[in-house]
Amino acid sequence: MLKRNTLELWVGLFVAAGILALAMLAFKVGNLTTADVVDGYKIKANFDNVGGLKVKAAVTVAGVRVGRVTGIAFDSNKYQAIVTMDVDGQYKNIPADSTANILTSGLLGDQYIGIEPGGEEVYLKDGDTILRTQSALVLEKLVGQVIFNKASEAEPPK
Secondary structure, three states: OOOHHHHHHHHHHHHHHHHHHHHHHHHHHHOOOOOOOOOOOEEEEEOOOOOOOOOOOEEEEEEEEEEEEEEEEEEEEOOEEEEEEOOOOEEEEEEOOEEEEEEEEEOOOOOOEEEEEOOOOOOOOOOOOEEEOOOOOOHHHHHHHHHHHHHHHHOOOO
8 A cells, every 4th residue: 555655656747847847948948938028118110011020028138138128019101110129238249220120030939139230330229219120031921032033034025
């Protein structure tokens, strides 16, 4: 009887460890494990197409996470998406002429914003807008253009 109780205890511990591991994986995939921005400042950027960018997506400079996307809205006057980002306060030296790009991690991974620093000695501050942006690459549009180009090459000359 004691042997069976010990076996049941070990199986229970193993199942609990598995559930804990799944929970940790879910938090990691959902980007919920990283600390929020400390003493941050908000900046904005306008994009023609944000693709699959989501709130809480990473904002990076040189591959280092410096902030998070905090909001995505639509400007009905310019027909553009306005992306609001919260940048950590320790990164106050991002040049004002920087470029914001919507990038994809891997071939079909999550989208994030990559900031390429410019050369100005004036830095972005709270409420500023990044003027130079590059929208998300939409895979369907790219495939459509390739098919259209191939079809137009196949037409016989008249």
